[in-house]
Amino acid sequence: xxxxxxxxxxxxxxxxxxxxxxxxxxxxxxxxxxxxxxxxxxxxxxxxxxxxxxxxxxxxxxxxxxxxxxxxxxxxxxxxxxxxxxxxxxxxxxxxxxxxxxxxxxxxxxxxxxxxxxxxxxxxxxxxxxxxxxxxxxxxxxxxxxxxxxxxxxxxxxxxxxxxxxxxxxxxxxxxxxxxxxxxxxxxxxxxxxxxxxxxxxxxxxxxxxxxxxxxxxxxxxxxxxxxxxxxxxxxxxxxxxxxxxxxxxxxxxxxxxxxxxxxxxxxxxxxxxxxxxxxxxxxxxxxxxxxxxxxxxxxxxxxxxxxxxxxxxxxxxxxxxxxxxxxxxxxxxxxxxxxxxxxxxxxxxxxxxxxxxxxxxxxxxxxxxxxxxxxxxxxxxxxxxxxxxxxxxxxxxxxxxxxxxxxxxxxxxxxxxxxxxxxxxxxxxxxxxxxxxxxxxxxxxxxxxxxxxxxxxxxxxxxxxxxxxxxxxxxxxxxxxxxxxxxxxxxxxxxxxxxxxxxxxxxxxxxxxxxxxxxxxxxxxxxxxxxxxxxxxxxxxxxxxxxxxxxxxxxxxxxxxxxxxxxxxxxxxxxxxxxxxxxxxxxxxxxxxxxxxxxxxxxxxxxxxxxxxxxxxxxxxxxxxxxxxxxxxxxxxxxxxxxxxxxxxxxxxxxxxxxxxxxxxxxxxxxxxxxxxxxxxxxxxxxxxxxxxxxxxxxxxxxxxxxxxxxxxxxxxxxxxxxxxxxxxxxxxxxxxxxxxxxxxxxxxxxxxxxxxxxxxxxxxxxxxxxxxxxxxxxxxxxxxxxxxxxxxxxxxxxxxxxxxxxxxxxxxxxxxxxxxxxxxxxxxxxxxxxxxxxxxxxxxxxxxxxxxxxxxxxxxxxxxxxxxxxxxxxxxxxxxxxxxxxxxxxxxxxxxxxxxxxxxxxxxxxxxxxxxxxxxx
Numbered sequence: 010x011x012x013x014x015x016x017x018x019x020x021x022x023x024x025x026x027x028x029x030x031x032x033x034x035x036x037x038x039x040x041x042x043x044x045x046x047x048x049x050x051x052x053x054x055x056x057x058x059x060x061x062x063x064x065x066x067x068x069x070x071x072x073x074x075x076x077x078x079x080x081x082x083x084x085x086x087x088x089x090x091x092x093x094x095x096x097x098x099x100x101x102x103x104x105x106x107x108x109x110x111x112x113x114x115x116x117x118x119x120x121x122x123x124x125x126x127x128x129x130x131x132x133x134x135x136x137x138x139x140x141x142x143x144x145x146x147x148x149x150x151x152x153x154x155x156x157x158x159x160x161x162x163x164x165x166x167x168x169x170x171x172x173x174x175x176x177x178x179x180x181x182x183x184x185x186x187x188x189x190x191x192x193x194x195x196x197x198x199x200x201x202x203x204x205x206x207x208x209x210x211x212x213x214x215x216x217x218x219x220x221x222x223x224x225x226x227x228x229x230x231x232x233x234x235x236x237x238x239x240x241x242x243x244x245x246x247x248x249x250x251x252x253x254x255x256x257x258x259x260x261x262x263x264x265x266x267x268x269x270x271x272x273x274x275x276x277x278x279x280x281x282x283x284x285x286x287x288x289x290x291x292x293x294x295x296x297x298x299x300x301x302x303x304x305x306x307x308x309x310x311x312x313x314x315x316x317x318x319x320x321x322x323x324x325x326x327x328x329x330x331x332x333x334x335x336x337x338x339x340x341x342x343x344x345x346x347x348x349x350x351x352x353x354x355x356x357x358x359x360x361x362x363x364x365x366x367x368x369x370x371x372x373x374x375x376x377x378x379x380x381x382x383x384x385x386x387x388x389x390x391x392x393x394x395x396x397x398x399x400x401x402x403x404x405x406x407x408x409x410x411x412x413x414x415x416x417x418x419x420x421x422x423x424x425x426x427x428x429x430x431x432x433x434x435x436x437x438x439x440x441x442x443x444x445x446x447x448x449x450x451x452x453x454x455x456x457x458x459x460x461x462x463x464x465x466x467x468x469x470x471x472x473x474x475x476x477x478x479x480x481x482x483x484x485x486x487x488x489x490x491x492x493x494x495x496x497x498x499x500x501x502x503x504x505x506x507x508x509x510x511x512x513x514x515x516x517x518x519x520x521x522x523x524x525x526x527x528x529x530x531x532x533x534x535x536x537x538x539x540x541x542x543x544x545x546x547x548x549x550x551x552x553x554x555x556x557x558x559x560x561x562x563x564x565x566x567x568x569x570x571x572x573x574x575x576x577x578x579x580x581x582x583x584x585x586x587x588x589x590x591x592x593x594x595x596x597x598x599x600x601x602x603x604x605x606x607x608x609x610x611x612x613x614x615x616x617x618x619x620x621x622x623x624x625x626x627x628x629x630x631x632x633x634x635x636x637x638x639x640x641x642x643x644x645x646x647x648x649x650x651x652x653x654x655x656x657x658x659x660x661x662x663x664x665x666x667x668x669x670x671x672x673x674x675x676x677x678x679x680x681x682x683x684x685x686x687x688x689x690x691x692x693x694x695x696x697x698x699x700x701x702x703x704x705x706x707x708x709x710x711x712x713x714x715x716x717x718x719x720x721x722x723x724x725x726x727x728x729x730x731x732x733x734x735x736x737x738x739x740x741x742x743x744x745x746x747x748x749x750x751x752x753x754x755x756x757x758x759x760x761x762x763x764x765x766x767x768x769x770x771x772x773x774x775x776x777x778x779x780x781x782x783x784x785x786x787x788x789x790x791x792x793x794x795x796x797x798x799x800x801x802x803x804x805x806x807x808x809x810x811x812x813x814x815x816x817x818x819x820x821x822x823x824x825x826x827x828x829x830x831x832x833x834x835x836x837x838x839x840x841x842x843x844x845x846x847x848x849x850x851x852x853x854x855x856x857x858x859x860x861x862x863x864x865x866x867x868x869x870x871x872x873x874x875x876x877x878x879x880x881x882x883x884x885x886x887x888x889x890x891x892x893x894x895x896x897x898x899x900x901x902x903x904x905x906x907x908x909x910x911x912x913x914x915x916x917x918x919x920x921x922x923x924x925x926x927x928x929x930x931x932x
Contacts, residue, residue: 023108027101027181031203034196035093038203043086050075050083051090058890059883069825076890081898081912084891088916091888092923093207095881099926100174102877103668104181110670127677128241129248131684140688142255148687149249149259151651153621154679157266157431157514158229160222160659168225171663173206178668211922212741212915219270219278222659223287226269227294229666230427234265235298237672239418241680261421263680265428266514267291268656272433273497274519281496285372288430288504288512295427296364299389302416303357309412310349312405319403323348323396327355349396356392359384371507375499376481379506386424386509393417426512432497432541433517436526441490443529446536449486450477464525468532472568476536483536498537505539513541515581515623521545522552524562531572542576544623548585549592550712553605556582557612564616573618581654582609583623591764594715594780595818599811600708610649623654641682649690653683664929700801700808703794707787711780718779718846724836728843731834732827733767734896737917770924772826772889775847777818782853784861798861812858813870819855820867820878821928824848826886829893833900885927892920 040048054075060068079087116122123129135145180199217225246258270287273279314321327341327348344350363384393416400409443456453459453467477483484495504512516534518526530543547556560582563569573580584605589598606622613620641653657665666672718725730736768775788795801808827847834840855867868875899913 024101024105027104028098030184031097031101031181031199032094034200034203035090035097035207038200038207039090041200042204042207047083047086047090050079051087054087054887055091055883058886061886062883072887072890073829073894076887076894079891079894081895081909081916084895085912085916085919088888088891088919088923089207089211091884092211092919092926093203094884095923095926096170096174096206097177097203098881099929100178100181103671104178107182107668107670110674124674124677126681128244128680128684129251131681132248132252134685135688136252138688142253144688145249145253146256148651148684149245149256149262152259152262152683152687153652154263154683155266155514155654156264156657156679157268157623157654158226158428158657158659158662159268159272160219160226167211168228169209170206170211171667173202173209175667177202177206212918219276219283220286220290223267223270223290226267226659226662227290227427229662230265230423231294231298233666233669233672235419235423237669237676238263238265238422239415240669240673241676242418242422244677245680263676264422265657266431266654267428268431268433271430271497273438273493274433274435281493281500282369282373284430284432284497285369285500285504288372288426288500288508289367289369291427291430292367292425292508292512293364295423295425296360296367298423299416299420299425300357300360300364302412302419303353303360306412306416307350307353307357310353310400310408311344311347312349312403312408313346314348315346317404320348320399323352323399327351349400352392352396356389360389372500372503375484375496375503379503382507382509384425386420386511389425390417390420393420424509424511426508429512429514431514431517431544432501433519433546434494434497435519436521436529438490438494439518439526439529439533442494442533445487445489445491446483446495449483461523461525464523465528468525468528469566469568471532472528472535476538480536480538494533495537498533498539501541502537502539515542515544517544517546517583517623519546519548520552521547521559522555524559524566527559527563528566528569531569540572540575542579542581543572544581544583546583546585546623546625547605548588548625550589550597550601553584553589553601556605557608560609560612561616564612564618577619578617579619579621579652580613581621581623583625583654585625587625587762587765590776593712594719595777595815596711596780596783596811597708597715599807600704603807619650619652621650621652621654623656625656626658641679641686648683648686651683651687655679696805699797700805703787703797703801704808707783710783710786714782714850715780718843718850722843722846724839725843727836728831728834728839729767732830732840732844733771733773734892734917734921735763735767737896737899737914738763738767738770738921740914741918741921769821769928770892770921771830772821772823773830773847774818774822778815778822778854779847779850781815781857782850784857785853788857788860795860799863802861812862815854816858816862816867816871817874819851819858820875822851823882824851826889829889833893833897881927885924888920888923888927892917892924895920 036048039051054072057068057072057075061072076084110124113122113124123133132145177199180195180202184195184199241263242258242260245262249256249258267287270279270284270290273284312320314324340351340354393413397409397413397417400406400413440457447453447456447467450471452471456464456467459467480499484492484499487495501513516530518530521527527543527545534541534543545556545559547553547559560580564573564580584602586598586602589601592598593601609622610620612618641648664671665675765776784798788798798808802812803809824847828844831840831844834843859865859867862870864870866875868878895913895916899910899917902910902913
């Protein structure tokens with residue numbers, strides 16, 4: 010067995026050909042639709058950008074002058090040219106990646122090779138280390154990977170654009186596979202598709218609604234994940250049979266959840282009615298997919314009892330449902346001797362009828378009697394098991410595999426609900442809810458004014474009492490926060506009763522800071538008579554440090570301990586990568602998260618609790634992003650129980666899960682990390698004390714640097730608002746969620762995602778590296794310090810991953826472009842002082858990272874990424890120059906110039922899309 014080799018020169022030629030082909034076609038489209046003038050100006054600007062990047066000192070000024078001469082309409086066309094170019098380049102790169110993945114899988118089948126960081130690679134690696142089958146059985150039995158889909162307020166692509174790019178991708182694949190020989194008009198078709206893309210608005214005319222985002226999230230399940238996850242189960246079974254044939258394969262070890270429609274933290278549009286609609290959409294999709302497969306199977310399994318009498322007893326099962334079939338197609342009269350066909354068709358009709366009966370009204374009629382569920386996951390699973398068992402005993406047991414086995418895997422993976430829905434709410438809202446509820450229950454007034462000890466006493470007392478009996482009156486008397494909080498819990502309670510417990514995930518508490526924050530939710534669930542897993546979310550530096558003490562008190566609280574027993578003694582703890590980064594900077598946040606995990610695991614084990622860490626990662630490095638397998642393996646011992654939950658933010662859905670081959674590869678990498686990491690967590694290598702001491706010192710210094718700029722400089726927020734497009738970004742119709750929880754002038758109230766997005770657009774990329782100058786300070790204290798950090802980089806996965814991810818951010822940052830944005834700051838003293846501080850920290854960060862990793866330039870160990878950034882920069886730069894120029898004009902406009910303002914905003918919105926496509930990052 011061997012891992013697949015790296016790509017060949019021939020593979021790279023394929024990518025180069027595709028980029029040139031698409032670029033040339035785009036040029037012809039621009040010339041035909043807009044005329045030679047637009048193409049000529051675009052070429053002039055591109056040439057100046059390339060010359061600037063090549064080091065010609067006057068080229069950047071010439072580029073700024075050329076952009077300054079553009080009218081808003083012409084600037085829009087030039088921005089469209091560069092935006093379209095990046096969309097097509099990204100398409101070519103995805104086509105290239107898919108080609109490599111398919112080639113490798115073919116070689117795997119032909120020669121027994123396997124991809125690196127795959128499920129099979131994990132078992133080969135563990136086998137090489139001498140891990141026995143008994144240990145592998147323990148690992149796979151524990152394994153539980155949950156990927157939680159979220160909406161994203163900086164997702165720049167419209168679904169219309171995604172669909173157009175999908176059609177172009179199919180055309181590109183046809184060209185590479187030789188199909189154009191049968192299509193003489195292939196080139197013309199390509200240009201028509203590009204022309205359609207060119208003439209389509211990149212920006213939404215109105216802000217999407219929450220249910221639009223729910224449907225978009227479900228689109229990935231419908232188009233890709235429903236196919237891919239059963240394939241991943243098959244890969245798990247195949248890999249085990251090859252390397253550990255005595256190990257029983259796990260079931261339901263990887264799954265998806267969702268926050269879309271349940272995440273109401275700072276999002277007033279996510280009402281309990283929206284949550285009900287979301288639950289219905291999830292269930293209806295699953296039932297439609299299952300019914301479709303059943304109908305296909307019924308047309309395939311046409312085995313006659315005349316040829317194989319072993320299935321005759323299935324006719325009895327069908328006769329109980331015969332009325333469902335006769336009314337529609339008279340199948341029983343046509344095929345009386347084909348029991349599989351009849352039974353599967355009847356089951357398909359039952360599933361469709363259940364889908365049609367799945368309506369929000371059933372979930373919102375809170376206080377009416379619950380009907381008996383007529384279709385459950387257990388009953389359907391038993392039917393499929395019976396059919397498979399009958400086939401196995403008959404004349405053709407091989408028919409139990411194939412589509413029937415796939416259907417059983419689908420049902421086991423997705424159930425009847427596609428993905429369980431989590432609820433999330435800010436702890437402050439729960440306090441406001443109890444402020445409203447407690448007087449109605451005859452308890453204290455002004456709950457929010459109580460101290461922590463008093464709150465705990467009130468909550469503990471109420472948790473010992475039975476819940477109130479007249480819930481209808483209690484809910485109807487609520488007029489504020491309690492109306493939606495209780496409404497959401499009532500909705501969830503009915504959904505679990507009607508659809509099964511698998512339709513719901515956890516209740517996540519944002520900004521958990523005290524024991525009372527968790528007890529409040531426990532009490533609210535008790536009042537609503539629903540038992541949900543409760544997941545505290547710790548996000549800031551102080552909260553991460555306080556988490557172990559909060560958990561220790563939780564685990565010894567009688568009411569919560571009873572709740573834990575009902576949850577199988579499993580505790581989910583969510584770690585917030587985004588807000589921790591915003592709070593204390595990338596380096597300090599990374600270390601705080603690392604230490605918090607270690608402490609949380611220890612507290613859980615001390616109290617006999619099974620920990621399940623929930624990593625609230627984003628797509629960017631500043632929000633915990635980076636290669637999936639490396640991120641998992643760089644953690645301390647968080648996988649010791651084999652359980653991991655990770656958010657899949659909306660910004661990455663369109664790059665990771667829109668294509669089956671790419672989705673399969675991403676999930677393979679995550680699976681590899683979880684399998685290898687679970688084994689490593691059982692006996693983690695002790696971290697040398699000198700490494701821990703060094704990181705403590707560096708992180709403390711990093712916080713001082715970060716806070717010195719972000720919190721202590723009184724003019725920093727003004728610099729940020731003027732030197733980045735944050736105010737312009739807030740005007741875009743990117744997502745349904747507001748950019749702030751309440752007010753913009755508070756950094757705490759600003760959401761981490763637009764915070765990161767604004768810095769990426771302006772090429773500062775500040776949240777992903779600022780404070781790393783602390784590494785340089787550490788090295789300056791002694792001659793041995795640099796050697797110690799190099800030792801840590803070579804031998805400690807956490808430290809190496811932290812620095813390697815920072816290299817990506819530092820490479821995408823560009824201080825010369827950032828200086829253009831800084832010029833937007835009106836006060837020259839603030840501009841020069843703050844920017845010089847940022848520039849100095851950037852230089853120190855780069856020099857220290859290079860010295861520690863012992864490379865000459867950033868990303869020397871990642872040549873493909875390094876080359877991609879270098880080649881993209883001359884095409885991203887013009888978009889940055891145009892964005893700065895349009896922002897400058899917009900901010901200098903006087904009131905009353907509505908038409909000009911609209912034209913400028915239109916250009917700025919387009920550059921946001923283009924820069925995102927060029928850097929392959931949003932927030």
